[in-house]
Structure formats: structure tokens, C-alpha cells
Amino acid sequence: MDTIPLGPGFAVELSGVTIAEVASDPAAYSAVRAAFEEHSVLIFRDQVVDDESQLTFSRCFGPPEVTKVGSQGTGTHFVILSTIGEDGKVVLPDHRLALRNRANQLWHTDSSFKKVPALTSVLSARIIPARGGETEFVSTRLAFERIEPELRQKLENSFAWHDYAHSRGQIAADLVSPEERAALPPQCWRMVWKNPVNGRRALYLASHAYAIEGMELTAGKKLLDELMTAATAPRTSYVHNWRSGDVVMWDNRATMHRGRPWPAHEARLMVRTTISATAVDGLDSMRPALQQAAESQRYEASLNAP
Ligand SMILES: [Fe+2]
Numbered sequence: 001m002d003t004i005p006l007g008p009g010f011a012v013e014l015s016g017v018t019i020a021e022v023a024s025d026p027a028a029y030s031a032v033r034a035a036f037e038e039h040s041v042l043i044f045r046d047q048v049v050d051d052e053s054q055l056t057f058s059r060c061f062g063p064p065e066v067t068k069v070g071s072q073g074t075g076t077h078f079v080i081l082s083t084i085g086e087d088g089k090v091v092l093p094d095h096r097l098a099l100r101n102r103a104n105q106l107w108h109t110d111s112s113f114k115k116v117p118a119l120t121s122v123l124s125a126r127i128i129p130a131r132g133g134e135t136e137f138v139s140t141r142l143a144f145e146r147i148e149p150e151l152r153q154k155l156e157n158s159f160a161w162h163d164y165a166h167s168r169g170q171i172a173a174d175l176v177s178p179e180e181r182a183a184l185p186p187q188c189w190r191m192v193w194k195n196p197v198n199g200r201r202a203l204y205l206a207s208h209a210y211a212i213e214g215m216e217l218t219a220g221k222k223l224l225d226e227l228m229t230a231a232t233a234p235r236t237s238y239v240h241n242w243r244s245g246d247v248v249m250w251d252n253r254a255t256m257h258r259g260r261p262w263p264a265h266e267a268r269l270m271v272r273t274t275i276s277a278t279a280v281d282g283l284d285s286m287r288p289a290l291q292q293a294a295e296s297q298r299y300e301a302s303l304n305a306p
Pocket residue numbers: 104108109110257
């Protein structure tokens with residue numbers, strides 16, 4: 001297996017290994033897992049991929065998420081990202097599917113709004129538009145290392161609240177259904193995720209984050225905005241241009257990503273599998289003490305917020 005650097009200090013293409021080999025050969029898995037811990041974004045080119053092979057590969061890394069209510073693929077292990085309607089045609093720009101794609105164009109890490117956040121997401125391209133539709137990544141590990149030491153230390157002991165309704169509300173007030181709101185109450189996570197394998201720390205941030213525990217709401221929002229801007233500074237990203245046969249996986253503990261737009265009339269179909277973080281991935285240190293009490297308090301407050 002060879003690694004070919006792609007991004008500014010993170011993201012590599014892996015050659016000489018297939019997702020099928022990772023699923024069947026423990027040595028191949030170990031090599032890819034080590035690359036994942038080190039480089040945060042991995043690109044496999046020219047893969048033979050369908051739902052089954054993607055899921056088998058993904059399962060090597062941990063337990064697969066079950067897709068939440070309100071998403072295409074709900075109740076399965078697959079998230080279907082597409083703008084193709086039930087009639088097989090590309091939907092209009094104001095259709096719910098199109099609005100959800102716009103929400104996906106906000107910088108985020110997957111599943112920080114869930115009770116169990118994600119270790120990794122695996123994405124394969126099934127239908128690619130002729131232009132646009134790239135996926136752009138930044139390293140929140142490198143972003144953390146750019147921050148001055150004093151603030152770094154403060155963030156390591158700070159906790160942020162993440163809410164799916166918050167990020168979707170930036171696109172359209174009613175994009176989140178009452179059913180989704182009920183299923184996805186806000187979650188509180190430490191703002192720095194320490195990788196237990198190499199000890200490197202990363203900012204844990206996303207467009208889902210709306211408040212910092214113990215900070216006045218406006219001041220917390222201001223700090224979150226500043227951190228988002230710093231983490232996504234110009235010339236720090238890797239933009240992935242999709243080719244047929246590409247499989248891309250990323251470390252949700254150490255990166256943020258966003259979809260890039262493409263011509264609205266063109267079809268795009270992507271399939272994502274998502275693996276939950278577990279104790280060996282450093283999950284336990286992400287939870288605040290007294291989480292239950294704080295969570296219910298903040299949830300009540302968010303319901304009453306203007
Ligand atoms: Fe995503």
C-alpha cells in the first residue's frame with residue numbers, strides 16, 4: 001500500500017489496496033486503520049462498490065449507524081444523498097431534498113448532534129454531475145494546532161452544544177420536522193477530541209454547534225463563529241473532485257467537511273455509511289460530567305429561545 005499526499009498537511013490517496021481487501025485481510029485493515037489515524041481523510045480510487053461491499057468495509061471500523069428519521073435510507077445503515085425525486089427526475093431547487101443539500105454545504109462533522117457521535121463516514125459516488133459537487137475537507141487537528149496555547153487549554157476544558165435543528169434552521173425554519181426534533185435533542189461534547197492512538201488533539205466543531213456550556217449565549221456564539229472561521233481559513237482545505245469508483249472516508253473527530261454546489265438540473269447520487277465512535281476511539285472523554293442534568297436544562301432553554 002502506498003500513500004499519496006493530497007491536502008495541506010492531511011488527506012491522502014491510498015493505492016495498492018481495495019476496500020474488499022480491507023474487509024477480508026486483517027493486515028490490510030491494520031495498514032488502512034493506521035493511515036486513517038494519521039491522515040484523517042483517505043481516498044480509494046477505482047473501487048468496485050455497491051451497498052453491500054461498502055457496508056462490509058465500513059463495519060471493520062466499528063458499529064454502523066442506523067439512519068435517522070427524516071433522511072433517505074431511514075432505518076437502514078445507508079444515507080442516500082441525492083436530489084432525484086420519486087419520479088426519477090431531479091427535484092426543483094425549493095424541494096426538501098434540494099434544501100437538505102444546501103444544509104450539507106455548511107461546514108460540519110457528521111453526527112455530532114446524535115447521542116453517539118461518528119468516528120468515520122464512508123462515502124461513495126454513484127452518479128456524479130459533470131461539474132461541481134465536490135466534497136471539501138479541513139483538518140480540525142491542524143486548526144487546533146494553529147490556536148494560541150492559552151485558548152487551546154481553555155477549549156480542552158470547554159463543552160459545546162450541538163443541535164441538528166440549529167444547522168438546518170440556517171437554511172429554512174421548517175427544514176427540521178417535529179419528528180426529527182423529538183428524536184434528536186441537543187448534545188453536549190468537549191470542544192477538543194484527543195485521539196487515543198497518537199495523542200493529537202482536534203477541535204470538535206460543526207455548524208450544528210450553537211452554544212458553549214457555562215458561557216453567555218452571545219459570547220459563546222461569537223467564540224464558535226471565530227473558531228469556525230479560523231478552522232476553515234483559506235488555503236487550508238482539500239477539495240475532492242469525485243470520479244466514478246471513488247470511495248472516500250474521513251475521521252469525524254479530526255475534520256470538518258462540506259458539499260460544494262453543482263448545477264441544479266444535474267443529478268448526483270452519493271451513498272454514505274457512518275460508523276459510531278466507541279470507547280477505543282476516545283468517546284468517553286468527550287462527555288461532560290453531569291451530562292444528564294445539564295442536557296435537560298439546556299434543552300428546555302433552547303425550546304424557549306426566540
Ligand atoms: Fe456530512
